[in-house]
Amino acid sequence: xxxxxxxxxxxxxxxAINHWYIKRFIAPQFDSIGTIPEIAHPRSLVIFGxxxxxxxxxxxxxxxxxxxxxxxxPGKQGDAxxxxxxxxxxxxxxxxxAGKSIRIGxxxxxxxxxxxxxxxxxxxxxRIRPFRCTQPVIIGNNVWLxxxxxxxxxxxxxxxxxxxxxxxxxxxxxxNTVAAGNPARVIKTINPNRRMLKRELLFSNPEHYFYNQxxxxxxxxxxxxxxxxxRSLWKPNHRD
Numbered sequence: 001x002x003x004x005x006x007x008x009x010x011x012x013x014x015x016a017i018n019h020w021y022i023k024r025f026i027a028p029q030f031d032s033i034g035t036i037p038e039i040a041h042p043r044s045l046v047i048f049g050x051x052x053x054x055x056x057x058x059x060x061x062x063x064x065x066x067x068x069x070x071x072x073x074p075g076k077q078g079d080a081x082x083x084x085x086x087x088x089x090x091x092x093x094x095x096x097x098a099g100k101s102i103r104i105g106x107x108x109x110x111x112x113x114x115x116x117x118x119x120x121x122x123x124x125x126x127r128i129r130p131f132r133c134t135q136p137v138i139i140g141n142n143v144w145l146x147x148x149x150x151x152x153x154x155x156x157x158x159x160x161x162x163x164x165x166x167x168x169x170x171x172x173x174x175x176n177t178v179a180a181g182n183p184a185r186v187i188k189t190i191n192p193n194r195r196m197l198k199r200e201l202l203f204s205n206p207e208h209y210f211y212n213q214x215x216x217x218x219x220x221x222x223x224x225x226x227x228x229x230x231r232s233l234w235k236p237n238h239r240d
Contacts, residue, residue, distance in 0.1 A: 005232040005240060008221040018042060030054050034086060044068065049098075050079045055086035055106065057203045066092040066112070073099050080118075084108075085141070087199040099134040105141035105159065107198040116151040140175060142198050160190055 006014075022042050027033050029047040034056025039045055044062035049072030062068045068090060072080040080098035084090075085106035094110050096102055099119035104110075120133035135154030139145075143157050146165035157163065158175025167184040178188035202209055232240045 002240065004221060005224050005229045006221055007224045007226055007229055008218055010229070011217055011221055034058070046070070049073060049082075051081035053081070053083045055084055055088065057087050057200075057206070058084065058090070059088070060090045061092055063092040068092065069095045069097075071095075071097045073097075075099065087203060089199060091147075098137075101136035102139075103136070104139040105143065107142040107200055108139055109144045109199070111145060111147040111149070111165070113148045114145045114151075115149070118153045120153060142196070160192065160196065162190070 018039070019036065022039050023036050026039065026042050026045060026047075027036055030052050031050060032053045034054065035058075037054060037058035037060055039060045039062060041062040041064055044064050044067040045060060046067050046069045048070070051072055052070050060068055070082055072082050074080070081101050081103075082096050082098050083101075083103045085104055085108065087107045088104060089109045091110060091112040091114070093113035095113075095115045095117075097115075097117045097119070099117075099121070102116055102118050104116075116137055116139075118134055118137045123129075123133055133153065137151055137153065138156040139151070140157055140159035140161065142160045144162045145151070146163055146167065148166045149163045150168045151157070151163075152168070152170050155169050156172045157169065158173060158177070160176045161173055162178045163169060163173065163184060164178065164180030164187075166182070167180050168182040169179070169184040171183065173179045173184065173186065176190040176192045177186045178190065179186050181187075
């Protein structure tokens with residue numbers, strides 16, 4: 001469909017069911033959670049393992065054909081951990097795979113198909129025993145990872161940094177920079193003294209934010225009729 005024919009009341013009902021599903025089935029899978037997150041297509045969020053923590057006001061966009069996966073593997077030295085800070089945005093296809101530790105700061109944005117792994121999972125000469133080549137990954141506050149970025153083991157990315165689409169990050173990236181390429185290298189600096197609008201600003205007044213989202217739905221869907229919606233489900237045309 002090129003536009004949504006869904007009536008506003010149906011959208012409200014869908015959102016209520018979605019919120020209930022997240023609270024009932026998704027939230028208990030985290031070891032700690034700040035607030036009930038906003039998750040698009042929550043049945044496409046796959047969580048495996050323990051010590052997985054999610055901060056407040058997270059927004060996770062899943063897709064039925066491109067799920068989001070958080071995986072922390074158990075080991076002899078204890079379960080691995082995944083810690084995601086407050087106000088983070090996670091797009092479809094993001095994969096976080098921890099053999100030891102992945103920590104993501106506040107206000108971070110992970111674009112579609114970002115992959116973060118803290119392990120090689122097998123050695124070059126010993127390909128039988130897993131988890132022997134593992135080093136923690138740390139993503140600082142307010143980091144933006146572009147589409148299809150790959151972060152490998154042992155990497156630390158400093159705050160405010162942007163990693164360009166398709167980059168493969170194999171070494172530490174300093175704060176307040178833009179990095180791109182394979183392997184990723186710094187190509188630009190960011191002025192840390194310039195005012196920067198972070199995602200937390202959206203939620204400085206949460207009630208106002210969610211009210212505005214509701215009003216936007218009403219504006220976009222308020223004129224959608226029930227019969228036209230049912231017709232579009234059964235027999236869509238070029239206007240749909």
